[in-house]
Structure formats: C-alpha cells, structure tokens
Amino acid sequence: MDQVQCQTNHRLHLKPLWIFLGSTLLFFTIMIITASSVSAHGYVESPASRGYKCKLGENVNCGRIIYEPHSLEGKGNFPIGGPADGQITGAGIFTELYEQTPTRWSKVNMNGGPNTFKWVLTAAHATSDWKYYITKKGWDSSKPLARADLELFCSFNDGGKQPPNTVTHTCNVPTDRTGYYLILAVWEIADTGNAFYNVIDVNLNNGSGNQDTQAPTVPANLRTTGVSSSSISLAWNASTDNVGVTGYEIYRGSNLVATVSGSTLSHTVTGLQAGTSYTFTVKARDGAGNVSQASSPLTAATSNPVPDTQAPTAPAHLRSAGSTSTSVSLAWNASTDNVGVSGYEVYRGTMLVTTVSGSTLSHTVSGLSPNTTYSFTVKARDAAGNVSPASNELQVTTADGSVPETPAWAPNTSYQQGALVTYGGKTYECRQAHTSLPGWEPANVPALWLLKS
Known part of the structure; x- marks a missing residue:
C-alpha cells in the first residue's frame, strides 16, 4: 500500500513540471515562428526598383528607405487588400515614395518582350505568389499610383514554398506602349498576410527585345x-554605356x-x-x-598629422572675487587656441597650486595665512602640452584673522543684544539692548546678561 501511495504522489509532483516544460516549449516555438514570419525582407535589384535606386543614390530625397530598401512591406492580398491608392509605391509606410511626377524618379531603360526580374531576399520566407503589374496605356504619370492604373501581366505561384535568397522571373513586358511606365512587383508572403511592394520606373521602348544587359566601360x-x-x-575619367551611366x-x-x-x-x-x-x-x-568591372x-x-606647436593666448583680467583670512577666490577671462584650451594652471608665486579644466574660469586658493600678501598668476595649456605666457600678476592680502579682546563691562554704556563683556573675570552676553547704569553689573542683573564662561 505504501509503495502504491508513493508512486501516486510521485506522479502528482511530476505533473506540474511537465505542464511547465510543455508551456515553455510552446512559448519558444511561437517566438521562433513569429520571428521567422516578421523577418522576411527583399527588394528588386534588377531592373533597379525605386527604393533600391534611392539606396544607390540615383534617386534623391527618399527618406529612410536609403537604409532599408528591403523593408517595403505592407498588407497583402493585392489588389483586393494592400496599401491604399496613392500609397502603393511606398507600401503604405515610406511617404517620400508616394510622390509621382513625370520627372521625379530615375528611370530604367527597357524594351518590351522577355525581361528578367531579380529579387534579392535578405530574409526569405514561405511564399504564396509573385505578381507583376504595369500601368495602363494613357495613365497619368503626374498623379500618385492607384489600383485602377494597373494591369497584371505576369505571375508565379510558389504554393507556400520557401524561396532561395535570389529569385529571378522572366516576364513578357507588353510591347504595345512606349515611354514612361511603372512596373509594380509584389511578393506575397504565405503565412503573415503581408506583401512586399517594389515599383520600377521604366522608360519603355516600343517593340520586342531583351532589356539592356550591356555594362558600362571601366572607369579609367x-x-x-x-x-x-x-x-x-x-577623381576618375567618365565611363561610357550603350544607354547611359x-x-x-x-x-x-x-x-x-x-x-x-x-x-x-x-x-x-x-x-x-x-x-x-x-x-x-x-x-x-x-x-x-549593369555594373562595370572595377577600375585599376x-x-x-593619408598624411601624418601636423604637430600642434601653437600655445594658447595668456588668460586676461586675472582678478580677486573675494577673500577671507585663509583663502582667495580668483577669476579670469578665457584664453583662445588654434585647437582648443584643455586647462588652466593656477600659480601662487612660482608654485603651481592646481590645474582646472579648459571650461573653468575661476578657482579658490585655500590654506593661506591671515593678514598675508600673496601673488597669483594663471597660465592656459592645450592638449598638445603648449603653455601660454602667464596672465597679469595679481596681489591679494588675506584678512586679519585675530580675535579682538572682549571689553570689560562699564556703566553708562549702550549695549546691543549679543554683545560680549567681561566682569569679575567672567564673560557675559547681552540678552537685550540697554544702556548700563551703576548697580546693573552683569552678575547682579541676570535679566540683562547671560553668563557665558
């Protein structure tokens, strides 16, 4: 009976542990799946998309997309879902890319017919499909892109497979139009409900043929x-290209x-x-x-740094800002230097008493003797160790530090509250202001005098 009870208790104790471990495993599994889902990113490298051209510097005033052309991600299921009309070219996020005029963006020269589109995926993920749209004949290139401007001309279904890091598609670009058109490439992610939107500004040539594949000549x-x-x-000499560098x-x-x-x-x-x-x-x-071969x-x-040999200017207007019997407070005007003043040296006579930072323009010298005249100067120094000439010399005399003798009490004398007197070898403090009279000696009138010692 005891053995059965022990086994039962053992199982009861293990049950919470298994629940905890199972919950922890489920949590981390969800975290891994979520991290994978949100990490999918990519962009159309060739022909260069609008966002990628921003990164390359061929488009300007693009905002933060220059750092992350792979992040043009918005809601998916385009064209039923996705970014709002007018925001498609920036995926509903990058507002600078919404702008649309005939001359706003750098264009890719392209012939109609078979053309290869290359995606670079910085983080691949399970894919539903790839879709390519082109603006219709007669679209208004001076207005932000809307769904009504587009027509689908090419698509590929991946059925949820995970693609490689580089994906290429060959599509037949329409040959029935010439001039400035937009091609919208859409990468639909299978399990996040999102998609990536890359617009390509193209100068479309009428007629069939492959896109430009000839690289520029090498910079000389x-x-x-x-x-x-x-x-x-x-500096370098210009390269040449069949279309243009x-x-x-x-x-x-x-x-x-x-x-x-x-x-x-x-x-x-x-x-x-x-x-x-x-x-x-x-x-x-x-x-x-297309990119050329590298130049020679x-x-x-780089040159070696030129040593700094120029000293700062001398501190000006050294002055006393106050003194006591044991200290003198000094102040001075800032020095200048070709690089920068790093500190000030404070001297008493010929002895360096302290060094303060280059932003500090005052110092109190303490530990002095009362009723003594001292001479002070200040010098400026820079980080290279160059030291300025001394400032003007300042002489300051400390206050007299001696304690005055306490006077003896006397009749017919005006005393203020707090005044000290001696009487009968003892010291008294005046309690309230009065004029003394004979018989009002401190020992006799405690209402007027407080015995101190």
Missing part, C-alpha cells in the same frame, strides 16, 4: 587629387563606401586614419543595373 585613370590626415580625394560606386578595399551620380567624377573619402595606406577602386553602373586599384596614404 583613377587618381588622387588631394590628401589630408583623415581624408583622400579621388547612372552612377559610380567607390570601394575602399572590398567595402562600398559611396555611390555618386553618373555626372559626378570625383569623391572625397573621409573618416580615415592618419598616416595609413588605403586601396580604392571605382565601378560604373547603368539604369538597368589605386593605393594612396
């Missing part, structure tokens, strides 16, 4: 035009440090270390996203 004659201890200025990418080693427009042939790389060699290359790109590498070194 990469050279330095100036160096400092923290920057190197670069839209930008240049500047690399330091393998790191992309800047992208400039196709009409810019120079750039200054900043934030470098003094006396250090760096290797640079430049690549050209066109509106279709250029190695250049």
Whole structure:
C-alpha cells in the first residue's frame, strides 16, 4: 500500500513540471515562428526598383528607405487588400515614395518582350505568389499610383514554398506602349498576410527585345587629387554605356563606401586614419543595373598629422572675487587656441597650486595665512602640452584673522543684544539692548546678561 501511495504522489509532483516544460516549449516555438514570419525582407535589384535606386543614390530625397530598401512591406492580398491608392509605391509606410511626377524618379531603360526580374531576399520566407503589374496605356504619370492604373501581366505561384535568397522571373513586358511606365512587383508572403511592394520606373521602348544587359566601360585613370590626415580625394575619367551611366560606386578595399551620380567624377573619402595606406577602386553602373568591372586599384596614404606647436593666448583680467583670512577666490577671462584650451594652471608665486579644466574660469586658493600678501598668476595649456605666457600678476592680502579682546563691562554704556563683556573675570552676553547704569553689573542683573564662561 505504501509503495502504491508513493508512486501516486510521485506522479502528482511530476505533473506540474511537465505542464511547465510543455508551456515553455510552446512559448519558444511561437517566438521562433513569429520571428521567422516578421523577418522576411527583399527588394528588386534588377531592373533597379525605386527604393533600391534611392539606396544607390540615383534617386534623391527618399527618406529612410536609403537604409532599408528591403523593408517595403505592407498588407497583402493585392489588389483586393494592400496599401491604399496613392500609397502603393511606398507600401503604405515610406511617404517620400508616394510622390509621382513625370520627372521625379530615375528611370530604367527597357524594351518590351522577355525581361528578367531579380529579387534579392535578405530574409526569405514561405511564399504564396509573385505578381507583376504595369500601368495602363494613357495613365497619368503626374498623379500618385492607384489600383485602377494597373494591369497584371505576369505571375508565379510558389504554393507556400520557401524561396532561395535570389529569385529571378522572366516576364513578357507588353510591347504595345512606349515611354514612361511603372512596373509594380509584389511578393506575397504565405503565412503573415503581408506583401512586399517594389515599383520600377521604366522608360519603355516600343517593340520586342531583351532589356539592356550591356555594362558600362571601366572607369579609367583613377587618381588622387588631394590628401589630408583623415581624408583622400579621388577623381576618375567618365565611363561610357550603350544607354547611359547612372552612377559610380567607390570601394575602399572590398567595402562600398559611396555611390555618386553618373555626372559626378570625383569623391572625397573621409573618416580615415592618419598616416595609413588605403586601396580604392571605382565601378560604373547603368539604369538597368549593369555594373562595370572595377577600375585599376589605386593605393594612396593619408598624411601624418601636423604637430600642434601653437600655445594658447595668456588668460586676461586675472582678478580677486573675494577673500577671507585663509583663502582667495580668483577669476579670469578665457584664453583662445588654434585647437582648443584643455586647462588652466593656477600659480601662487612660482608654485603651481592646481590645474582646472579648459571650461573653468575661476578657482579658490585655500590654506593661506591671515593678514598675508600673496601673488597669483594663471597660465592656459592645450592638449598638445603648449603653455601660454602667464596672465597679469595679481596681489591679494588675506584678512586679519585675530580675535579682538572682549571689553570689560562699564556703566553708562549702550549695549546691543549679543554683545560680549567681561566682569569679575567672567564673560557675559547681552540678552537685550540697554544702556548700563551703576548697580546693573552683569552678575547682579541676570535679566540683562547671560553668563557665558
């Protein structure tokens, strides 16, 4: 009987533990699923989408999308759901991308017919489908994009599969229109109810044929035009392209440090270390996203910093701001320096008594003797150790610190409350103001005098 009871109790004690472990496992499973669901991000790299062109610097005044072209995520199930009309191009989030005029955005030159669209997924996730829309003939390019402006021309169903990090689709772009059109690429996520919206501004050529696949020529004659201890200025000759160069990418080693427009042939790389060699290359790109080979590498070194040898100016108008029998308070006007004043040195005679910060313009010298004359000066110094000439010399005499003798009580004398007197070898304090009379000696009139010692 005892054994059965023990086993029963053991099971009862284990039951809460299993419930706790099961709940914890379920919580973390939900967290992992949720994290995976919200981490799906991606953008159309080629032909370069509006948001990606913002990151490349080919579109300007784009807002924060320059840092996150992969984040154009909004409600899904387009066109039944999704961002409101007028907000589609910014996924209902990035308001700068809502703007729409015939000249507002950099365009990709494209021929009608088979064209390849390349998505770069920074975080892939289960996908429902991919859809490609184009604006209708006669759409008004001066108004924000609406659903009524679009027609579907290409789609792919993934059935909930998770795609690779790079996805390409070949679609037949309509050949019955010419000029400025928008292509809207939509990536529908399978299990979040969201979708990603990338609009591509295209200059569509009438007729069939593949899109521009010819890369620009390599930028030539990469050279330095100036160096400092923290920057190197670069310049290069223009590249050529069958359609047109839209930008240049500047690399330091393998790191992309800047992208400039196709009409810019120079750039200054900043934030470098003094006396250090760096290797640079430049690549050209066109509106279709084709990128040239890298230029010949250029190695250049920043200069060593010029040592600071200039001392600050002397502190002016050294003055006393007050004194006691044991201290003197000093103040002075600020010095100036070519780099900056880092501190002030306070001297008593030839002895350095303290150093204060460069933002402090006063100091109290303590530990002095009463009724003594002292001489003070102040010097300014900078971070390089340069020290200014001394300020004007200031002489200050401390107050007399001696305690005056307590007077003896006398008749016919006016006394104020708190006054001290001696009488009969003792000290008394006046309780209330009065004029003394014979017989009102302190020992005899406790109403007027308080014995102190």
